[in-house]
Amino acid sequence: MTVSIVRFGGSNCDRDAERALEHLGIDAEIVWHEDGLPADATGVVLPGGFSYGDYLRAGAMAARSPIVAEVREAAAAGTPVLGICNGAQIGCESGLTEGAFTTNESARFQCERVHLRVERADTPWTAAYEEGEVIEVPIAHGEGRYEIDDDRLETLENDGRVLFRYCDADGEPSAAANPNGSKHNVAGVLGERETVAVLMPHPERATLPDVGPTDGQGVLRGFETA
């Protein structure tokens, strides 16, 4: 099995995702977007970065690229797809997941470690955790505030498609622990199928033990369990 990491012009966490997956023993390769999605891709990462410079709206250009149409087809057929940071923005822009990630409440880029509460442990991306477990993973974004209208958020929550919420060290999703003003502290959501997930925090930056904590490994292991 080989996970395809889709590189757009401006992607900058593609190599990081590759290194992190390979550390976990998951085969991965970087795919240039113009070359199309390999037919035998067993999973897809939409990595972080600034695709097309984010000059229109974060993720908006990449969402309309031919390869993302192929990713959507693969996702519908059950191939696991994980969007991280800019990849999460692309996921929402392309309709893989609901809602949108927009400008942080601070209107500034924020790079820091945050706590996340695992809302469900019965998905491929969270099978390594307990429900309610608090993990520490970094964020690095200027446009990570999750927005969605109230009715759709309620449906999303009722359907159990909220995967992670920003919380304090004790697991409380408080306003103070919300780094960017996301609605209901939402940090990551599932698509229609639970094999599709997007999140703003960077699990690949919390995977390699030689540079720090490894709480993010469980998310990437989703490619093994999905």
Added chain:
Amino acid sequence: MSLADSDRELVVEELEREPTPAEAALFENLWSEHCAYRSSRPLLSAFESEGERVVVGPGDDAAVVALPDPETGENSDTYVTLGIESHNHPSYVDPFDGAATGVGGIVRDTLSMGAYPIALADSLYFGEFDREHSKYLLEGVVEGISHYGNCIGVPTVAGSVDFHPDYEGNPLVNVACVGLTDADRLVTAEAQEPGNKLVLVGNATGRDGLGGASFASEDLAEDAETEDRPAVQVGDPYAEKLLIEANEVLIEDGVIESARDLGAAGLGGASSELVAKGGLGAEIELERVHQREPNMNAVEILLAESQERMCYEVAPENVDRVREVAERFDLGCSVIGEVADGNYTCTFEGETVVDVDAHFLGEGAPMNDLPAEEPDAPETDLPDVDLEDALETVVSSPNAASKRWIYRQYDHEVGVRTSVGPGDDAAVVAVREADTGVAISSGAAPNWTDAAPYEGARAVALENATNVAATGATPLAAVDCLNGGNPEKSDVYGGFRAIVDGLAEMCETLSTPVVGGNVSLYNDSVAGPIPPTPTLAVVGAKAGYDAPPLSVEPEGELVLVGDRALESGDARLGGSEYLARFDGSDRFPALPEEPAALIETLAAVADDDSTLAVHDVGHGGLAVALAEMVTPDAGLEASIPGDDPAGALFHEQPGRALIQTDDPEAVREAFDGVAPVTELGRATDEGRLEIDVGDDRLEVDAATIGDWRATIERELD
């Protein structure tokens, strides 16, 4: 500004004719202070730039240093590149774009060497923080660096921010970049072979940034913010990111013979310097340059400082491959001419517009022999301040306060190499290619060099080395960014000469070669000259990527090493934040007698199993360093000997470190004969700092310290 009369005479004598307008413009820019270092080069020979690790020294786009093999200590085949650049004047006129393009320039200098950029460090200097204009500049500069650096995916892992009233009319933005390359990938900016093609890759050339080099070589005028805006370029980090990746493919494919990025003086600067370094010339057809706007003339094409462009020397059979790669990354590409024997020539629409000897163009500028006046040593005039007030004021001063508001806006983790990030003494970046941790510290100290330029610059070098050693790394090499005022003023030039000599002396003492750098003069405005500011970026190496934390653990003893004042009872407060806040003057502290042994020993002790935490003592003195180590879960009880509490707590002698250890006796033994060791007290499991000093007892809890240290974020959030 136009070519000075005396320079014009030299040019006419060499050419045996009047220069064409394009030649005159080239000479004006390439012979400017910014490009030709006419006032500083006579001083720069003070630096020792050679050493066993040095692969490429000064004079190329960036320096190259071999990392030691962690097993044998011999040079490995893995190299790091080091470069530093200033973007001072543009950042005053347009802080966002000025700072952003500063990042872009130093990253391209890294690409030129066949390297991939892995870390950035920014040292920033502004007027007093309580001035609205300083805050405006700070916000714009930080946002510009954040915008550009984050987008191109290079982590900003280290740096410094200082405030001083004399930067009011002229802030400084100094950016350093570390890149990764190896023996096979290395290329230089030295043209190799006549007949090879010169290929321009990257953004189209437009009429932006015309005359940037000469703009950087004058004092800032009062109306600079409006008048000089056209001289500032606008950056496009998306194009830079594409250029980084295209360069990576070209280097991996081995199709680049030599490379130079287009910076000051644009295409004319880059192409002429490239061929001059190889002792060659060039034949360039300017109309072949891909252009962004119509009807550009020869001078504009030659000198525009449009960003995100590289000039490559490519063998004729590889040109198609370069075109193909450029096209894949949506980058413009034009074959503009070739390397040739003889002169550097440019034609435009059939007419020869430049025909000069490239070496004369690059190296022919006469050096300035300027009068220098030694600065006076200050007299001693100490304020009388309540100790508790002093503690709060110094810990919360913008210079000592937390810089989290700033580095939080920088992506400091992209690349998954960052083991120790900003906010610590030095950053540590994992170079897994060589199993080596690369430590990076960058900064200067305007209060120090303002009070005592020579000793202050020695102190800056020692301070950066101490930061690196506090992570357990040994300094490898350094690059400097020497910022000064108008050198035509003899006292300014005297101060500048003193920082050059001081920096050179301490780097040589520490066996840390200064392998490259940048000089920025004319940082002068109606508000007066800046303090002479020698930013030094030091990189060190260690086996592995772990470093002891800065924060204290709730166990073990606390030891201070290297403090000469506690040993002798003669604390000197010159250059301290304490005197800056409370007005006063004093002599500058005496520096350690054995700095090289001190650094070596500190690096070894930091890596010892019994060491729990290490923190460099620098800006703000011992009081600030102690406060920074306290957390909500662990505190310190310190008893400081002597009868001069203010002196002991606030003097800023560099080359000191606080070490929390299980084995104070081992620390004492390690430093025996190297530096004084003072046992100060112990760690506690309460988040409080308790200091007994003289007849005073100071107590403060972690929450209050956190509140004091939040000066910058409280004001700007």
